[in-house]
Amino acid sequence: MDATQQVARQQVRMRGRSYVAFVFSPVVPVVSWLAEIDATLGKSPGFFTGKPVVLDLAAVDLSQAAIAHLVGSLAERNIRILGIEGVDESRLGANMPPLLTGGRACAITHVEPQKPQPQEKNKDKDKTKLPSLLLESPVRSGQSIVFAEGDVTVLGSVGSGAEIVAGGSIHVYGTLRGRAMAGINGNSAARIFCQKIEAELLAIDGYYQTADDIGDSLRNRPAQAWLEGEMLRITPLN
């Protein structure tokens, strides 16, 4: 066990977490769209209180003042906006919610029919996604492979300066020279396996070690990394 790495000092944890947010897509005239919201609130008061709400402004062309007014009007109804989508960043003032990108549609449970519905056409596509990703070619420096849905298997090497991010475990059948981050969605059972370890950084569920922390005795041989409680442990595989 002398080859096992134990890091006792306090570590900074970086974690990803996703929430389902309601998406409001206002249409012109905004006044009558607000009236619709009022009608919904009339039926179930406080429905949006404390819920994350994102404003999608792709369908309307509003000035900075108009956006500020709209955010204010929603705040009066106790609806707080988490972020804004579909608008140029220059239209957003310093005291407005931040610009969001890269959102994906998903189903919302317990939603009344007259509420602005998120587009659900991607729902079925998501279901058919495989829980693991197989990469048959080497991952080159500068490439970033992000697969939050499950395991990532790489048949070649992962170059210095490349990055693999997986929701599940990471398997590398070549040399791991770049960064590997497994279990990013809080999966502490995820592991990292590689045929030859020369990694720049290894992380599982937010606990990480850099190349400096990885002992020389481990270098250049097959190894695995896993979490034992709050300790990231790396051991040789043979």
Next chain:
Amino acid sequence: MAKVLVVTSGKGGVGKTTSTAALGAALAQMGQSVVVIDFDVGLRNLDLVMGAERRVVFDLINVVQGVAKLPQALIRDKRLENLWLLPASQTRDKDALTEEGVERVIADLKTKFDWILCDSPAGIERGATLAMRYADEAIIVTNPEVSSVRDSDRIIGMLDSKTARAERGERVEKHLLVTRYDAGRAARGEMLSIDDILEILATPLLGIVPESQDVLRASNVGCPVTLNAASSAPARAYTDAVRRLMGEAVEMTVPVERKGLMDRLLRRRAA
């Protein structure tokens, strides 16, 4: 069938321009018709290395923008009649290049030449991506040191994703050319060995060009090393590389300097 080759590296100063000139000349010496294009707009060098700097009238940018016709911009080499140069502009920058313009120029050149060698600028920005954009094959020039190898790895990743071929789902065939190799220093562990480089880059080797004064001397007189010192070690390495490019099976060796008695005497006198 014309072949479009990009000579690229990511890192600067590894020998892209020198290699483009040497490979272009070696191909022409074998009777192929060759054009070398300088994509380093704003920092052009290929014209100097080819010794054509005093004959540049129109350049790639003029042709891309339709100011000049292709035959007006092409410069014929004075030593090899089937070797041509399409120079870059020194007064403009890379933003003057357009994707459509480059595509048109390369399509045009494909009807006239057997080989089109694109000398890529360093970096991974517009100039470098446009130089590789329409390539069929790529020559990745690498020095035996870690920063150069990592940058080459990055460029190989881009060749697999950003080229027109990659976007059509086809492959850009890649060749690795190791330059400035010093067998002595590699043996002493002061340099990455060829095996280390191949292990990291997982790309077939096209040739090993030894570190040599002949390369510098050739660049300074504006003559590709395969013409200026045809029997020198680097010239033989480039010639072997070209024969491999043309499909010949040539044994992979590191050519060494042939030092005669006179050579040694002269060198001592010069020192």
